[in-house]
Amino acid sequence: MSDPCGTRDKILEVARSQFARNGYHGTSMDAIVKDTGLSKGALYWHFDGKSELFAAVLRREVDGIIHSHVEALREKGEGVRSFVTLRGERIIEMLWKDREMRLLFFTLFIERLRGGQEGRELSEIAGNLLGIIQAKLWPVAREVFPAFRDGEARGDYQRMVTTLRFLMNGIIMELGFNLDLDSARELWRFAIGRFDFESEVFK
């Protein structure tokens, strides 16, 4: 992991911007060599190939998102509604500011859907990322959501979390087009308001 010259970070920066701008197919290891000014050997010393590099770029994005989530742990005694609302708004703001991050995730989604050999590789990358997110968020969720602790209300809880996750994806898709930042936040709060966090199921 030692990288005193910051070569790995530099590669990741260049690759991030190329994958976002040109998509997965439109990005080549050669073009990254050219843009970083490194030798081909130096690039391959850090990353075995394009799919490994793309996975590393996405991993760094996910770490950034998790970081902003894990901070939530520090606000002890926070209610479920406020937790979900604020964390969601934070994600919306982060992605609003960062069009490249949105492009990276949509690139992953679309290539996975496209299928073939590359699609399968990217589907595996997506699965691993989701695994990482879940492993890191699980302890936070159990801290904040009482229902996650006793397992009693898993069914409805799980459905609520899934509904909000998919709604978030749909919101992110429209950011900057049919949705500005304030409308996105407002819509998120409106949706949260549909769930009765005080009901017996969610206690």
Add this chain to the structure above:
Amino acid sequence: MSDPCGTRDKILEVARSQFARNGYHGTSMDAIVKDTGLSKGALYWHFDGKSELFAAVLRREVDGIIHSHVEALREKGEGVRSFVTLRGERIIEMLWKDREMRLLFFTLFIERLRGGQEGRELSEIAGNLLGIIQAKLWPVAREVFPAFRDGEARGDYQRMVTTLRFLMNGIIMELGFNLDLDSARELWRFAIGRFDFESEVFK
């Protein structure tokens, strides 16, 4: 519009599959010429260029979706909840079966987000399509949703419709990956259940 040999339809079929498989950038008019076996002149006689062709492909998809919606008009006296639930499930089923249709819409979304000259063209295409959908669905909606008639409850109604539209996009994104057909339908019904269609606001 006369096209006795079905040349236009043939071009649209080939273009649909190429845009879905290779994306917008990865598809060229030359490759479509090759796959259709037509002359370049014949292709350009029907379509001025790639963006016009892509718009026509998407337009045909939207017409198909609208058709399955407009049928709804025939079920007079249908309640709001049942209308939203069944129409949503129909869309989910349609897209579940048709991976290419999903790819076409995601291609539009991602290229629009990518920006640049092509992004702006595709953003305009997306805007036009949304305009067509809204113009056609508006009379249906006013038939089924009483609140659309008097304009009284527009705010909350609009937010509900938007929330469900974005949730639908998020569901479609995950179809075949973290979501099979039955789970997608179940999630849709669960989300619909969060809205109290019998409340005063929605009367």
